[in-house]
Amino acid sequence: MKKGKQTWWFENRPVIIGTATVVGPDEGDGPLAADFDLVHPELDLQQKSWEKAERLLLEQASDLAIKKAGIGKDELEFYVGGDLMNQIISNTFAARTLGVPYLGVFGACSTSMESLAIASMIVNSGNGKHVLAGTCSHNCTAEKQFRYPTEYGSQKPPTAQYTITGAGAAIVAPAGSGPVVECATIGRIVDLGVKDPFNMGAAMAPAAVDTIQAHLTDTGRSPGDYDMIVTGDLATVGHRIATDLLKRGGVPMEQTVFADCGLMVYDVDRQKVQAGGSGCACSAVVTYGHLLKRIEKGELKRILVVATGALLSPLSFQQGESIPCIAHAVSIERNEVQP
């Protein structure tokens, strides 16, 4: 494996001028409920299929983000998005509804930061003015596709995670009011041979650590340069492993708050979510809904969001392959902070 430059610098300091988050009932019952723009009381959103419900989550988040950014729909120039569904179909249909130039991306649950990184590069390069980064996941579509339909009521081990139902969207622009996307570190695949799809946290933890280390090396920073370093969806098991691996790797994590979106979005002790949350929308709704509000309030100055993704397919699992994992990190800071 190569040790090199994995970090993109956005020297023109693109700004997130608007975000929106839409979630389902379980996330609305969690500790961050007040931070989400729209909480649906039912999982089906009164749609005829789970897939249609997932698509609607993203369409609502996109619409709301455009409104909150104070731009017209016709001012949106590009849309970068992806999700967990085969052929990222939820994003395709949402992009059809929006009718703007569209780049589909796939990084499983790391899609949130992959799309934000690419959107920021488009804006930073001057090739786009208003670019939307969006992602979504739905508990029932993900269970149906990757494991068993929820209607079967199958049991899960405590290492399993609970795919969150939600969508997050952010609009990046060359200037305006909002937090700045400072740089992004693109991850490489890390696969230490874990094969259990009910233990994604353990599979993904080494990828998160690899990207955090690459980011710190590339930027010459230490964890203390961030008020918070937050992984996407490692949950209880993966967070413990990542903490341990960083310690062994000599990364002084006690200088900063090391957290995980999958542990923040639910009350893991009270809600029946096994080890914690997961899914494309996990890091998206926590970052766009909760963390950016804390930046706005001045409680956080600079954060590193390390979205983690398990890139398995049901077929690769059936064929006995291990789970290739990845993590993409984006540094977001208050507008007044100078690099």
Add this chain to the structure above:
Amino acid sequence: MKKGKQTWWFENRPVIIGTATVVGPDEGDGPLAADFDLVHPELDLQQKSWEKAERLLLEQASDLAIKKAGIGKDELEFYVGGDLMNQIISNTFAARTLGVPYLGVFGACSTSMESLAIASMIVNSGNGKHVLAGTCSHNCTAEKQFRYPTEYGSQKPPTAQYTITGAGAAIVAPAGSGPVVECATIGRIVDLGVKDPFNMGAAMAPAAVDTIQAHLTDTGRSPGDYDMIVTGDLATVGHRIATDLLKRGGVPMEQTVFADCGLMVYDVDRQKVQAGGSGCACSAVVTYGHLLKRIEKGELKRILVVATGALLSPLSFQQGESIPCIAHAVSIERNEVQP
């Protein structure tokens, strides 16, 4: 639908310093056989599954492209790729083998130009030096996933297309010897309601036309500014529809050669490929294997490759949805041509 600026300009003129193409037996039996770097005599590449064979095609194309570019494996900085498989698993495994920072993308058969556009933007922005754009498809994995396993021997209507078995990879760099990636036009979703997965050409043709028109509007050019405008995989049916739509739209296509990679890769009259070729690798192997060689020889000065993609999933088809389509266009020219 918005009429606006869909085109990215690469003012630093990134260069394709190396490409490679690997194909299967049917493509090796076609008119472009001599242009491919490696022709496999058997469909299974002596692997245990079609999926492993598809992955190997891409790994071989990536390795060869690196060699032909004259760089070391450790000089490759980013890898942008995608394919038709659920969770783009062929690219994920190839990226695991390469071990470099990886961005997964999905645009169905438009992935070839989507990945080349993003790779060129990374290089153009100075955030990467050697970036690989790769894609692959395999007839038997695609049939199995989207229609029926080929072992069933099911019949197909003449409007159906034949997914090509192959992989194409290109390495983009800030300077060097090779054709220049001048600009890229990102497509939006066009869906006129076609629901028949055995008639992708008809579904995709309007998307190709939409992107060609957007490109000409954005650049202020006419078709005559290109020696060739080539679509990805419209095949017989779609090519006829696109030609007709362009004529009706007042685009003077007789000024240039309007061709289709799906019609170039096979001898459609002789080979049993129904309406012609399709698949992620279709435009990739024709562009990287054949067209860039013609540019190198001086037979072509500037071409526009309009890779077309049908973004359906088997599930969206089963749920009665129509087929959302997209096309991404990349303009490639000889190094001496000034913009």
